[in-house]
Amino acid sequence: MKTNNQQPTTNNRKGILLVNLGSPRSTSVPDVREYLDEFLMDEKVIDYRWFFRALLVQGIILNTRPAKSAEAYKTVWTDEGSPLIVITQRIQKKLQKLVDVPVEIGMRYAQPSIEAGIQKLVDQGVSEIVLFPLYPQYAMSTTETVIDKAEEVRKKKFPGIKINYVQPFYNREIYIDCLAESIREKLPENFDALQFSYHGVPERHIYKTDPTNTCNLNDCCSRENNPSHQFCYRHQCFDVTNSVIKKLGLPKEKVMVTFQSRLGKDKWMEPYTDETLETIGKKGVKNLAIVCPAFVSDCLETLEEISVEGKHQFEHGGGENFHYIPCLNDEDRWIDVVKTLCEEKLHEFYLV
CATH class of the missing domain: 3.40.50.1400 (Rossmann fold)
Incomplete structure (x- = not known):
């Protein structure tokens, strides 16, 4: 010292x-x-x-x-x-x-x-x-x-x-391996769906950070070698999800991506986490696991908004078993x- x-x-x-x-x-x-x-x-x-x-x-x-x-x-x-x-x-x-x-x-x-x-x-x-x-x-x-x-x-x-x-x-193999293994260890045996809830941003932020001015918030996220990907938050969220579920060997029909924490009346990225939690119970999802890979450390947006409020929304909408998967924290x-x-x-x- x-x-x-x-x-x-x-x-x-x-x-x-x-x-x-x-x-x-x-x-x-x-x-x-x-x-x-x-x-x-x-x-x-x-x-x-x-x-x-x-x-x-x-x-x-x-x-x-x-x-x-x-x-x-x-x-x-x-x-x-x-x-x-x-x-x-x-x-x-x-x-x-x-x-x-x-x-x-x-x-x-x-x-x-x-x-x-x-x-x-x-x-x-x-x-x-x-x-x-x-x-x-x-x-x-x-x-x-x-x-x-x-x-x-x-x-x-x-x-x-x-x-x-x-x-x-988001696309580094060492990170994807780390996240996938962390989820694998905490994922309950019996679950109907795994929800990836990312922090939301206004849609205009996606356009503003696109240096190519080609973003349409639709199919461009899935185009290979799109130069805007390195600045596109939406693409990167879907890329993390797809990479992780591939590592875990999960069927895509059991996985969903949503966006949380919107503020104000502007259009934010969809689908919204809270609205999804309120409806999926009625659609047959009784056992839900949820993870928040926009965060590496648990915080208000995960511990209160998702683990507490999200659980209440899910159960109020007909869900039964809600399982929050913690962030990577200090693993x-x-x-x-x-x-x-x-x-x-x-x-x-x-x-x-």
């Missing part, structure tokens, strides 16, 4: 920063309001012009939603704090035991911030950072906003450092994937 008067060594000139979404500091309404303000005022999340975004978020949403969200957070909060923060810290600690460079964490919203994470690495003599956005799929409201924020911080506060970004890994097999992806980017520094 380097003390304050030690000079940086060759090894710790490089470091790793794991970046996740973030969480309120506590379940108090003021803390939740502060978090939601930063989150929803991000132009990559609600992509209206500033005036209209502020009118919606600060004039409407923040007057009603914080109290409701605070109650939801209370149902998932642990003695250690926010599940998402706690799990990310566990990933950090496990990864640190496997690599010989410093590992820190940062959150896109709230604390510890990306800036704070970079500062911790710089304080340890790091000048070359592998930054890992912990999102399997690419979206402007996840990977893109993390990179934009990190670049903003780097240019303003740390112009001398270099950052290598781990790219979305050792997932830590190995994180290590491999980070080491690839660390190696690139040596090639320059």
